[in-house]
Amino acid sequence: MLHHRVPTRFLSVDDVATLVRRQGLVTTLQGLMACLQADFLRWGAFDKCPRLASHTAEGVIELMPISDGRTYSFKYVNGHPHNGRLGLPTVMAFGVLADVHTGTPQLLSELTLTTALRTAATSVLAARVLARPDSAVMALIGNGAQSEFQALAFHHLMGIHTLRLFDVDPSATARLVSHLADRGLRCVVCHSAEEAAQGADIVTTATADKRNATIVHDTMLRPGMHLNAVGGDCPGKTELAPGVLQAASVFVEYEPQTRVEGDVQQMPPDFPVTELWQVLAGLAPGRTTADQVTVFDSVGFALEDFSALRYLHDAAQRLDLGQALPLIPAMVDPRNLYGVLSRTPSRAAISPVEHVS
Amino acid sequence: MLHHRVPTRFLSVDDVATLVRRQGLVTTLQGLMACLQADFLRWGAFDKCPRLASHTAEGVIELMPISDGRTYSFKYVNGHPHNGRLGLPTVMAFGVLADVHTGTPQLLSELTLTTALRTAATSVLAARVLARPDSAVMALIGNGAQSEFQALAFHHLMGIHTLRLFDVDPSATARLVSHLADRGLRCVVCHSAEEAAQGADIVTTATADKRNATIVHDTMLRPGMHLNAVGGDCPGKTELAPGVLQAASVFVEYEPQTRVEGDVQQMPPDFPVTELWQVLAGLAPGRTTADQVTVFDSVGFALEDFSALRYLHDAAQRLDLGQALPLIPAMVDPRNLYGVLSRTPSRAAISPVEHVS
Known part of the structure; x- marks a missing residue:
């Protein structure tokens, strides 16, 4: 667990790539598939809704929230078929895992790479019961x-x-x-x-x-x-x-x-x-x-990103990957938000996880 | 503008506090009020929806998206009245500003402090036409x-x-x-x-x-x-x-x-x-x-956070505040997502903005 004063772990694209390399791609896909299977079998436990999409002629930006009453997650994801011409990925994504008990964001992670991994794992999970x-x-x-x-x-x-x-x-x-x-x-x-x-x-x-x-x-x-x-x-x-x-x-x-x-x-x-x-x-x-x-x-459904985020969170804790991100204020008195304005900023805004564990 | 390879600026709680201190609280509130007024007057230009709430007995977690067809924003915000007992703020928030043209997240910012500022600015904006x-x-x-x-x-x-x-x-x-x-x-x-x-x-x-x-x-x-x-x-x-x-x-x-x-x-x-x-x-x-x-x-409506995020984004660029956050993959060939897995991770995962400008 991170220090309670900086409770949000950040996983960059490189962190997730490192996580996959260290575990191996096949092991990672297997682990994702196990999380997906376990969460699909808890279907009734989830508060579900269709994703919220904002469409334009060029593409779409979507938010995909879901909660099992203990953990909440959402993914931000776009789909812009012509991004390649600008040297940008068609699909870019990131997501957050939060504690339902307090609303604290616990993990902010890249999900561009992860979406490709979880989509492939979901495809196989389905094919195992639907293909010959x-x-x-x-x-x-x-x-x-x-x-x-x-x-x-x-x-x-x-x-x-x-x-x-x-x-x-x-x-x-x-x-x-x-x-x-x-x-x-x-x-x-x-x-x-x-x-x-x-x-x-x-x-x-x-x-x-x-x-x-x-x-x-x-x-x-x-x-x-x-x-x-x-x-x-x-x-x-x-x-x-x-x-x-x-x-x-x-x-x-x-x-x-x-x-x-x-x-x-x-x-x-x-x-x-x-x-x-x-x-x-x-x-x-x-x-x-x-x-x-x-x-x-x-x-692609929010539950799959929930599974992927909790898989990443567990693996990142185990492998000690990521950084502590000062996304929410750490306060001695939580009602004293105004006091945050007058305090001296910390030197290292973003700290290695091991320094705050 | 940040380097196109790391297009997302991150503003921590300390960054926003610094931004307010450098400008002065009153100037900041005035600036926010001007943005709010301008955006309320463009009401018809926004793609609006009620926020998406996930309720439990202990509190609520909400997503608040909005777009004016050029810029998209969303806020994550919780409300947990009993968080004080755990030394946590009742309300914690963060948000993102994205380019509708490509879906690229341009700004990820703390919004706990900012929500208090924009709420106060909105209150005054309303009182100016509603109070004696x-x-x-x-x-x-x-x-x-x-x-x-x-x-x-x-x-x-x-x-x-x-x-x-x-x-x-x-x-x-x-x-x-x-x-x-x-x-x-x-x-x-x-x-x-x-x-x-x-x-x-x-x-x-x-x-x-x-x-x-x-x-x-x-x-x-x-x-x-x-x-x-x-x-x-x-x-x-x-x-x-x-x-x-x-x-x-x-x-x-x-x-x-x-x-x-x-x-x-x-x-x-x-x-x-x-x-x-x-x-x-x-x-x-x-x-x-x-x-x-x-x-x-x-x-509290999503438009107010849109206004606050674009105000922060402009002020942070002017004051050179924040850090470049590797939230989405930087790729030479955007179709080569798989290649991200095999490349050497960059040394500094999160870089000062000036190093990548």
């Missing part, structure tokens, strides 16, 4: 910032050995291939989404355009296929043709949010969907036959 | 963390020369009196809210209990009185008797939020209220007669 257990070949359509994480999570945690890759930008695919070179994965570079989907047991779509882009058509479906649709995540942004959803059993994270943001926004409000937690808890069937087509219409 | 211009005596009921800021703002910006003080805890009043000693204000310590209200032109209530506490009764009203009700700010937390509201013209910040959180939560949904911005814009009357009783049912 013998799945070995995955199409990965959209080879942007998330793609390495999806590729490695499905390889190490789901047994995928062959990737069929496609991106409208061949240089994105080339970067992905070079990153996967020593990882024991066979990479097949394809020239269209259709070609990538050929022979795939799992089709992962992770594209970024903010429009209704039909990445997967009905004609690309094969019996027993699992579709892991990661990229459609706001109104007007979809990846699957309506016929794909019609032909499949569709699974979602949190129905009220996915009805608005997910690929099912194209379907009538009574189009049947099953929440993933119900499958994990054994309350609803996942895949029932080898021929069934399944879709995980994933948009 | 010759107001000289103010009752200040609730002498907690906000009280010095209310006292000094009303003294320096509204011409109040006498304060009539009451708190259920006499030591809170004693602290307030000692802080106001050299400020040219006459302080009268009272033994009840009723006594404090006697002869007051303005009655400011800033109590913290999370319950329906009737601080101001109908019998305490006098013709021409202005009530600045700051403390009632969530469901089940009110300060004014229903009869007080019945007898007065009631002004609010943002009607959809105040109907739920303000003192008017006790009234029927069609109880007449006027939004402050309409008065400031000359679209609705404020005080019309010297005998009228007016109430500013203030709960």
